[in-house]
Amino acid sequence: MTDLPKAYDPQAFESQISAEWESRKLFQAKANSTRPAFTISMPPPNATGQLHVGHAVMLALEDIMIRWRRMCGDEALWLPGTDHAAIATENVVLRQIQEQDGIADPRATLGRDEVLRRIAEYVESSRGTIRNQVKAMGSSCDWSRERYTMDPALNRCVNESFVRMYQDGLIYRGPRIVNWDPKLKTNVSDDEVDRKEVQSPFYTFQYGPFQIGTVRPETKFGDKYVVMHPDDARYAEYQHGDTFECEWITGRIMATVIKDEAIDPEFGTGVMTITPWHDHTDFEIAERHGLDKEAIIDFDGKLLPVAQEFAGMPIEEARPKIVEKLRQKGLLVEVDEKYTHAKAFNSRGGGAIEPQIREQWFIDVNRKVIPWKGEHRSLREILIDVVRSGDIQLVPDRFNATYFHWVENLRDWCISRQIWWGHRIPAYYREGQTEIGIQPPDGTGWGQDPDTLDTWFSSALWTWSTLVDPELAQDLSLPFEQILERSPDFRKFHPTQVMETGYDILFFWVARMILMTTYMIGEVPFQTVYLHGLVRTRDGRKMSKSDPTTAIDPLESIADYGADALRLALILGTGPGQDLRLYPEKLEACRRFANKIWNAGRYILMTIPPGTPITPPQEVRSELAQWLLHGLDQTVRNVQGSLSAYRLSEVIDALRGFFWGEFCDWYLEMDKKPERSPEDNQVLAYAYTTLLKVLHPYVPFVTEALWSQFGQPQMLAVSAWPEPQPQHAFPEAHARIGLVKEAISQIRALRDKANLGLDKKIAASLDSARHTALFEEHQDLIIRLARLSELEVRSTEPTPGNDALSAYFQEALARIDASAVDWSKEIETLQKRLKSETDFLEKSGRKLGNPGFLNKAPEAVVLELKDKVAQTQKTVEALRLQIQELEKLAG
RNA sequence: GGGCAUGUAGCUCAGUGGGAGAGCGUUCGCCUCACACGCGAAAGGUCGAAGGUUCAAUCCCUUCCAUGCCCACCA
Numbered sequence A: 001m002t003d004l005p006k007a008y009d010p011q012a013f014e015s016q017i018s019a020e021w022e023s024r025k026l027f028q029a030k031a032n033s034t035r036p037a038f039t040i041s042m043p044p045p046n047a048t049g050q051l052h053v054g055h056a057v058m059l060a061l062e063d064i065m066i067r068w069r070r071m072c073g074d075e076a077l078w079l080p081g082t083d084h085a086a087i088a089t090e091n092v093v094l095r096q097i098q099e100q101d102g103i104a105d106p107r108a109t110l111g112r113d114e115v116l117r118r119i120a121e122y123v124e125s126s127r128g129t130i131r132n133q134v135k136a137m138g139s140s141c142d143w144s145r146e147r148y149t150m151d152p153a154l155n156r157c158v159n160e161s162f163v164r165m166y167q168d169g170l171i172y173r174g175p176r177i178v179n180w181d182p183k184l185k186t187n188v189s190d191d192e193v194d195r196k197e198v199q200s201p202f203y204t205f206q207y208g209p210f211q212i213g214t215v216r217p218e219t220k221f222g223d224k225y226v227v228m229h230p231d232d233a234r235y236a237e238y239q240h241g242d243t244f245e246c247e248w249i250t251g252r253i254m255a256t257v258i259k260d261e262a263i264d265p266e267f268g269t270g271v272m273t274i275t276p277w278h279d280h281t282d283f284e285i286a287e288r289h290g291l292d293k294e295a296i297i298d299f300d301g302k303l304l305p306v307a308q309e310f311a312g313m314p315i316e317e318a319r320p321k322i323v324e325k326l327r328q329k330g331l332l333v334e335v336d337e338k339y340t341h342a343k344a345f346n347s348r349g350g351g352a353i354e355p356q357i358r359e360q361w362f363i364d365v366n367r368k369v370i371p372w373k374g375e376h377r378s379l380r381e382i383l384i385d386v387v388r389s390g391d392i393q394l395v396p397d398r399f400n401a402t403y404f405h406w407v408e409n410l411r412d413w414c415i416s417r418q419i420w421w422g423h424r425i426p427a428y429y430r431e432g433q434t435e436i437g438i439q440p441p442d443g444t445g446w447g448q449d450p451d452t453l454d455t456w457f458s459s460a461l462w463t464w465s466t467l468v469d470p471e472l473a474q475d476l477s478l479p480f481e482q483i484l485e486r487s488p489d490f491r492k493f494h495p496t497q498v499m500e501t502g503y504d505i506l507f508f509w510v511a512r513m514i515l516m517t518t519y520m521i522g523e524v525p526f527q528t529v530y531l532h533g534l535v536r537t538r539d540g541r542k543m544s545k546s547d548p549t550t551a552i553d554p555l556e557s558i559a560d561y562g563a564d565a566l567r568l569a570l571i572l573g574t575g576p577g578q579d580l581r582l583y584p585e586k587l588e589a590c591r592r593f594a595n596k597i598w599n600a601g602r603y604i605l606m607t608i609p610p611g612t613p614i615t616p617p618q619e620v621r622s623e624l625a626q627w628l629l630h631g632l633d634q635t636v637r638n639v640q641g642s643l644s645a646y647r648l649s650e651v652i653d654a655l656r657g658f659f660w661g662e663f664c665d666w667y668l669e670m671d672k673k674p675e676r677s678p679e680d681n682q683v684l685a686y687a688y689t690t691l692l693k694v695l696h697p698y699v700p701f702v703t704e705a706l707w708s709q710f711g712q713p714q715m716l717a718v719s720a721w722p723e724p725q726p727q728h729a730f731p732e733a734h735a736r737i738g739l740v741k742e743a744i745s746q747i748r749a750l751r752d753k754a755n756l757g758l759d760k761k762i763a764a765s766l767d768s769a770r771h772t773a774l775f776e777e778h779q780d781l782i783i784r785l786a787r788l789s790e791l792e793v794r795s796t797e798p799t800p801g802n803d804a805l806s807a808y809f810q811e812a813l814a815r816i817d818a819s820a821v822d823w824s825k826e827i828e829t830l831q832k833r834l835k836s837e838t839d840f841l842e843k844s845g846r847k848l849g850n851p852g853f854l855n856k857a858p859e860a861v862v863l864e865l866k867d868k869v870a871q872t873q874k875t876v877e878a879l880r881l882q883i884q885e886l887e888k889l890a891g
Numbered sequence B: 001g002g003g004c005a006u007g008u009a010g011c012u013c014a015g016u017g018g019g020a021g022a023g024c025g026u027u028c029g030c031c032u033c034a035c036a037c038g039c040g041a042a043a044g045g046u047c048g049a050a051g052g053u054u055c056a057a058u059c060c061c062u063u064c065c066a067u068g069c070c071c072a073c074c075a
Helices: A011-022 A053-071 A085-099 A106-110 A112-136 A153-168 A217-222 A279-291 A305-310 A317-330 A379-388 A397-406 A455-459 A470-474 A481-486 A490-495 A503-521 A556-559 A563-571 A584-607 A623-644 A648-670 A678-697 A699-711 A731-753 A760-768 A772-777 A780-791 A804-818 A822-844 A858-890
Strands: A037-041 A076-079 A171-181 A184-188 A192-199 A204-205 A212-215 A225-228 A243-248 A251-259 A271-273 A330-336 A340-346 A354-363 A370-372 A376-377 A394-396 A426-430 A432-435 A496-503 A526-532
Touching: A011 A112, A011 A556, A011 A563, A011 A699, A037 A053, A037 A490, A037 A584, A053 A076, A053 A526, A053 A556, A053 A563, A053 A623, A053 A648, A076 A490, A085 A106, A085 A112, A106 A112, A106 A772, A112 A556, A153 A171, A153 A432, A153 A455, A153 A470, A153 A481, A153 A503, A171 A340, A184 A271, A184 A648, A204 A217, A204 A317, A204 A858, A212 A217, A212 A225, A217 A305, A217 A317, A279 A354, A305 A317, A317 A330, A370 A503, A370 A678, A376 A379, A379 A397, A379 A503, A379 A526, A394 A397, A455 A503, A470 A481, A481 A490, A490 A780, A496 A503, A503 A526, A556 A563, A556 A584, A563 A584, A563 A648, A584 A648, A584 A678, A584 A699, A623 A648, A623 A678, A623 A731, A648 A678, A678 A699, A822 A858
Parallel strands: A037 A076, A037 A496, A225 A251, A394 A526, A496 A526
Antiparallel strands: A171 A184, A171 A354, A192 A340, A204 A212, A204 A330, A225 A271, A243 A251, A370 A376, A426 A432
């Protein structure tokens, strides 16, 4: 007997089990192991962050994969860590300082060192939070290897990468137009720019003989080029290079005509003036024609002296005044107040982007200097090659198209940021000299570049920078290649097997990891990229932290439903790359499944004597047990197949179906009998513990809790994944009992539908199915019932019975026999199908012209066709038999 | 403008070239000694629309409709 409570209480087990996993060091991988490595680098959450539902998805998926591989005998390493999240973290702390200390501009007032100290302090104080939240999900990661993007060893990797790229001519510094955010006083990469539809007035001004349109009159002071499409017939009289004088905002100017194909003749008047300093397109036009560039707006978003009386004004203030001035000059032609366009914002903080030209550091993606598969290739070419060649596989593969499109349009990556929190650029300047190195140059008077690196630069190294030996990395005299060579973890665990992350950071991060790793290491960072979708609410809205009415807090869900239920709910009914909807009912359904596992375990522990072996039974005589074991092996094989193909949702469908529908509702009920043999008990113990094993990657807590009741020395988390047993192949028993099972279902339906006036007790006993002996005795009768209702009639004679249930079966059979079946119609249906099948057989020998086949490889077609023919032959035989029997019945 | 998805039961979603599925919800019957967080059963769908390929299409092809996402551009 057992004193386990009737309902599973996750709270009572989860933290305790977590602690035991950790204290037994079950998840610490060994670099000197001879087992094959299976590595996942955990996408590092923000070090100061809180666990949100997106993290929960990531953790659930990765934990399933890693637990499965670990149980299969791989040396499984799931390496956790955190990211310094440059802009996000700096923002939070700066705002804190502003609010708490009343300092308006903390960077100016406190200085670099103090601000950095405050940020570091904040990071330190909030770092443990996310770690504990990750643990609460049941994540089986190796905390002894936890890393942080700002660790000294990772910092070394960052500097080494920068220096080597610089030496190879892949990193350069130059004045380029960047996405400047005047609010945060930094630039951001193209990928970090969000565009939002806004409505703003669209002005048309007279500009010499032309009319030009703009939403940004405040940038127009310096405009002295007017551009149109070379093929625009309306302006054919003007030649490229023509000049003319005209009245403009601050007086008369000399303007030059430029012809460029970037102009869309359909838009507005087909003519525009350009502001190369503050617009990407204009900058490119200016570059093409060697035009002058002039700054109009400063880095605070205020107008420069070129604007004369408007100098020093913020643009919002200046705009209406400039328009007014032009109106007074009679140059305002028209205003469209309803004009909408996509305005650029910084997605990392919300400021409106004001493009600016600045000296920035860039990674050149087009220089072909990298030795790769025997040639010199550019970063961009390598990015394409590794995916096209299959060295890296994207799951789902439809993201290939998106990926290639992105790479093909990739521009040089701007890696410098004007913020302080992050990896400082290892460039040093002195009187016009520049030195790049992992250490400051000798001599005095050197100053380091004030900028830091894009936060994705350091995370791009994540799969290997985390595996570098921290001690060795401290030794600056040691060449980097040697550090790698002598780092056991790196040698054992890189490249990693799976990178699992959200599709929304495929470009930000996944592509950058491929870029930096193929360059620095010469191998891919990972073999498979599994991309998960976004979590949405029941009605399909994005869950956002800022909107508490829509968001589901994973920590609350763990408290209310348990980590197991949350994990299930995040996997169920979803596929790679697909968004998933999460809502309370789903969590509740998953919690009930955990509870079902619990109660089945409770029953088994009550039923079997202590010490019952959980090893596979060798000789199984009971047909019922044969049915179970056969189905169990089928399920295990299915699960293995689905896991290998990353169809993680399919697995849980299959497992729930078998565990609940077959094992609990059918086998356990039929297995209830007064006298139990040791074989019965062993089958029960073996089947249940096997199911615990295959369920474990999904629901680690409840399965571990029950496993601990079976007196095994090892914890479930490190037990061996079950193997299908050859001696458990019982296809005949499986089919036969399957029929009995179906038949009983039909008898129950009959009972409910056409109440046969049966004794209430007998009728009810059909549900509890505690009449194993009777069912076994009357199998033939039951099967006949089943076949009748399936119209697969055999001439099996009913076995006479002498008790009430037997009489009941007889009665039911009589009813079916007497029921008015339209035999001719049934026969007709079957004949139709028979014809269709035989037609296929006739044609398949000569004709392969099925388009479905043509899309596949020839060998596959032949094999499939053979298979199909064999299958169809069987079907045809069965159909013929059925029709014969029916015709006999119909008389 | 370019690209990618999705459309199957009331809801959320699986699935397959040959007999339409699950969970939740609904209805009916059951406190049966693991579990009422449970058991048994039922109802409910022209598999978005129209064409095509095929002996056979929910599945493959084409077009259309609807919805969502990504990328680019918008002076």
